[in-house]
Amino acid sequence: MNKAYSSQEIEQKIYQLWEEGGFFEPQGTGEPYCIVMPPPNANEALHAGHAVFVTIEDALIRYHRMKGLKALWLPGADHAGFETQVVFEKKLEKQGKSRFDFDRETLFKMIWDYVQENKDVAKDQLKRLGASCDWSRAKFTLDPDIIKIVYGTFEQMHKDSLIYRGERVINWCPKHQTGFSELEVKYEDREDKLWYIRYDLKSPAASEGRHAPNPKSIVVATTRPETMLGDTAVAVNPKDKRYQDLIGATVRLPLTNREIPIVADEVVEMEFGTGAVKVTPAHDQSDFEISQRHDLPLITVVGKTAKMTEEAGRDYAGLKVEEARTKIVADLKAQGFLEKEEPYKHSVGVCYKCGRTIEPLVSKQWFVKIAPLAEKAIAAVKKGEAKFTSSKYERIFMHWMNNIRDWNISRQIVWGIRIPVWYCNQDKTCYVISDKKPDKCQKCGATEFVAEEDTFDTWFSSGQWPFATLQTTKEGDFEAFYPTSVMETGWDILFFWVARMLMLGLYRTGQVPFKNIYMHGLVRDKDKQKMSKSKGNVINPLAVVDGYGADALRMSLVFGSSNESDIVLSEDKIIAHRKFANKIWNASRFTLSQLEDSSADEFNPTQIKPKYTQEDEWILEELKKTAKEVTQNLEKYKFHEAAQAIYHFFWHSFCDRCIEDAKKRIYEPSSKEDKQTAQLVLWTVLYDSLKLLHPFMPFITEEIYQKLPSRPKKALIIEDWPSKI
RNA sequence: GGGCGCGUAGCUCAGUUGGCUAGAGCGUUUGAUUCACAUUCAAAAGGUCAGAGGUUCAAGUCCUCUCGCGCCCACCA
Numbered sequence: 001m002n003k004a005y006s007s008q009e010i011e012q013k014i015y016q017l018w019e020e021g022g023f024f025e026p027q028g029t030g031e032p033y034c035i036v037m038p039p040p041n042a043n044e045a046l047h048a049g050h051a052v053f054v055t056i057e058d059a060l061i062r063y064h065r066m067k068g069l070k071a072l073w074l075p076g077a078d079h080a081g082f083e084t085q086v087v088f089e090k091k092l093e094k095q096g097k098s099r100f101d102f103d104r105e106t107l108f109k110m111i112w113d114y115v116q117e118n119k120d121v122a123k124d125q126l127k128r129l130g131a132s133c134d135w136s137r138a139k140f141t142l143d144p145d146i147i148k149i150v151y152g153t154f155e156q157m158h159k160d161s162l163i164y165r166g167e168r169v170i171n172w173c174p175k176h177q178t179g180f181s182e183l184e185v186k187y188e189d190r191e192d193k194l195w196y197i198r199y200d201l202k203s204p205a206a207s208e209g210r211h212a213p214n215p216k217s218i219v220v221a222t223t224r225p226e227t228m229l230g231d232t233a234v235a236v237n238p239k240d241k242r243y244q245d246l247i248g249a250t251v252r253l254p255l256t257n258r259e260i261p262i263v264a265d266e267v268v269e270m271e272f273g274t275g276a277v278k279v280t281p282a283h284d285q286s287d288f289e290i291s292q293r294h295d296l297p298l299i300t301v302v303g304k305t306a307k308m309t310e311e312a313g314r315d316y317a318g319l320k321v322e323e324a325r326t327k328i329v330a331d332l333k334a335q336g337f338l339e340k341e342e343p344y345k346h347s348v349g350v351c352y353k354c355g356r357t358i359e360p361l362v363s364k365q366w367f368v369k370i371a372p373l374a375e376k377a378i379a380a381v382k383k384g385e386a387k388f389t390s391s392k393y394e395r396i397f398m399h400w401m402n403n404i405r406d407w408n409i410s411r412q413i414v415w416g417i418r419i420p421v422w423y424c425n426q427d428k429t430c431y432v433i434s435d436k437k438p439d440k441c442q443k444c445g446a447t448e449f450v451a452e453e454d455t456f457d458t459w460f461s462s463g464q465w466p467f468a469t470l471q472t473t474k475e476g477d478f479e480a481f482y483p484t485s486v487m488e489t490g491w492d493i494l495f496f497w498v499a500r501m502l503m504l505g506l507y508r509t510g511q512v513p514f515k516n517i518y519m520h521g522l523v524r525d526k527d528k529q530k531m532s533k534s535k536g537n538v539i540n541p542l543a544v545v546d547g548y549g550a551d552a553l554r555m556s557l558v559f560g561s562s563n564e565s566d567i568v569l570s571e572d573k574i575i576a577h578r579k580f581a582n583k584i585w586n587a588s589r590f591t592l593s594q595l596e597d598s599s600a601d602e603f604n605p606t607q608i609k610p611k612y613t614q615e616d617e618w619i620l621e622e623l624k625k626t627a628k629e630v631t632q633n634l635e636k637y638k639f640h641e642a643a644q645a646i647y648h649f650f651w652h653s654f655c656d657r658c659i660e661d662a663k664k665r666i667y668e669p670s671s672k673e674d675k676q677t678a679q680l681v682l683w684t685v686l687y688d689s690l691k692l693l694h695p696f697m698p699f700i701t702e703e704i705y706q707k708l709p710s711r712p713k714k715a716l717i718i719e720d721w722p723s724k725i
Numbered sequence: 726g727g728g729c730g731c732g733u734a735g736c737u738c739a740g741u742u743g744g745c746u747a748g749a750g751c752g753u754u755u756g757a758u759u760c761a762c763a764u765u766c767a768a769a770a771g772g773u774c775a776g777a778g779g780u781u782c783a784a785g786u787c788c789u790c791u792c793g794c795g796c797c798c799a800c801c802a
Contacts, residue, residue, distance in 0.1 A: 001761095003761085003762080003763085004762080004763055005762095169800095182799095187799095194802090220802080221802070222802060223801090223802070224802080235802095267800065267802095268802085269801090269802085272801075272802065273802070277802050278802075279802090280802090284800080284802070285800050286800035286802070287800085287802080288800090289800070290800095344801090345801090346801050346802090347801075392729065392730065393729095395728080395729065395730095396728080396729060396730095396796095396797065396798090399727090399728060399729080399797085399798075400797085400798070403798075403799080494797095495797095495798095526736085526737075528737085528795095559738095559749090559750070560737060560738050560739070560749075560750060560751095561737090561738070561739095562738080562739065562740095565730085565731085565738095568737055568738075570736095570737080570751090572736095572737090572750090572751055572752085573737080573750075573751075575751090576750060576751060577750095579762090579763095579764090582762065582763080582764090583761095583762065583765090585761090585762080586761045586762035586764095586765095587761065587762080588761085589761050589762085590761030590762085591761085592761095593761075594761090632741095633741095636741080638739095638741085640738085640739070640749095641739075641740095641741090644739075644749065644750085647749090647750090648749075655761090655762090655765090656765095656766075656767095659761075660766090663760085663761095667760095
């Protein structure tokens, strides 16, 4: 053995040993244990967050495998619709091209090829981190059998009236040319202005017999004056005494003279601005809802590229929103309609990818009626069918689920699963749901169809991942492993993914997709800053593996972080655990050398009749206690405690005391029995320590195990866990 | 506006249902060793557990308030 531990020399060799041994496939007849891996993006290298899930999930899998459970860790890769398309678009941009230069099929094919080129990157990196997942079952989110299941879900939901196509205000990114769900919109604080605009009355309201002065106008406050061109009403609160007389009156929209009514609606807050609000149903979520209640028309004045439309009128059509705003304000001022303007701080929705201001636009999109699904998910969590290991995430989850809104699942991108709809006519009122182009519409008899061009929100398909994978891997997998044992993923995708999996899993299978939910935190740098490319503080896990070894990286990710909160990763911490790896190496090197040179008779633990000293009894007791502590903490998902327990035992009990004690007894033995007993103790403690360390530091422990005399199994990975509880 | 969480040694954090002199890693100081150890070992310093009040035989741990910080959600026109 080398004097110092060299991770580079052994890691690859050890991984190969496991793979060739077939140890990653579920073995034996034990109780099934299954984790479905959150599939990394197929086109991207892994980042620190991936290293966290590998560390935790692999520790769980290895522990349960050693405990004798039939353990399956099911890997996969995600096409990651929008994310990947954005990456690809940037590539195109560099070549001076845009995705709009290509037709749907060509673009899809180009991205497909691009993903194929990169698809092994993530897989190879997972292997380098030591992920003991069953590659023979690996799935890709665009596998035809997965798509088939996703289509089946869509069709079933449509039959159950849980899917509808509707005209709604959606969150539109003018750069990426797609709509989003509300989760993909980020908010940014902005210093803006609030403009007060006077709308003159066409005719006084019916107010005979009232004492109130008969007003001639009403003033509204807005941050988006340019959208006034699309106003179809002014709304006030029905309880607002100031405007009682005006409800039902008609005003003339400045600049256009179009006549619009004043309506009363509860959502209007009397305290804000003047208490009167302009209603622009085509460009504001809340206004849209008002328009539905009052049967108001829609006028779209902002188009999909954030430019004013023809409907905005000759003077403004074609202007960018910001230009239109400036011009409108100037025009209003010139014509005397601008009462005042004041500085105003508010938050504005922006695209989470590019930061462009989100334009709320009315558009026809596919929606999932979410309330019935949410109800079942809430009930399942309440009943404990799916348990959050941390109550804080359960509370956050419940709060969101109780306020959930219908889910826009259509995306105007090509990289994804096409929504399997075929329209029978141009106005798209009649359609057939089918994976292939249908022959004939049963409803209207049409034989010509227009294909839906939108694709599903990635989360609609990945929300079905646990059952879709297990139903398409191997015969009997679904029956054996569903519901899976635990879902472990980052808290940032609690709503995006975990909540959707629960809802869709319950809907499709009648069972929760996983029994436990463990959320890990964000990896931060030593100053607790979020890692980002622009800050230059990103720790590339593969670079760490190269420099310090996968075991050191894994150990530093579990050590000193708990409560499923954020994880601080620093070079100091990694170095500390590389030192620990070296300590393990050398303690083992010493132990093994002491067992070897008992040349007289080969070391054989079963042949030794030990005469334990007090010190021996102490270390064996400590070992037992540590095994119990590691086990209990693993059972409770307290990885940091488990790791710390074995770390402390190995270093300070085994190395500092047990080995020191053994030296005297082996070098200057008082009796043959005592020497042999000392050797047996060393062997025993090392043997069990390797097992206890293995879930966290799989490579080094396996390498040493392979050198251990009298080892009972082919590999440590399939050894028996040393503690029953 | 609503919700969640955090504030414990210089730094990063543990501390299970309230129970002995509050712990770990890194860092710092002193000594030893190079005899398995790209070192290691022994020892030490360092905390009024954010602050105030309360419950209790007993509170870092439960309750209330205050201060500071972070995050999430929301139809802030």
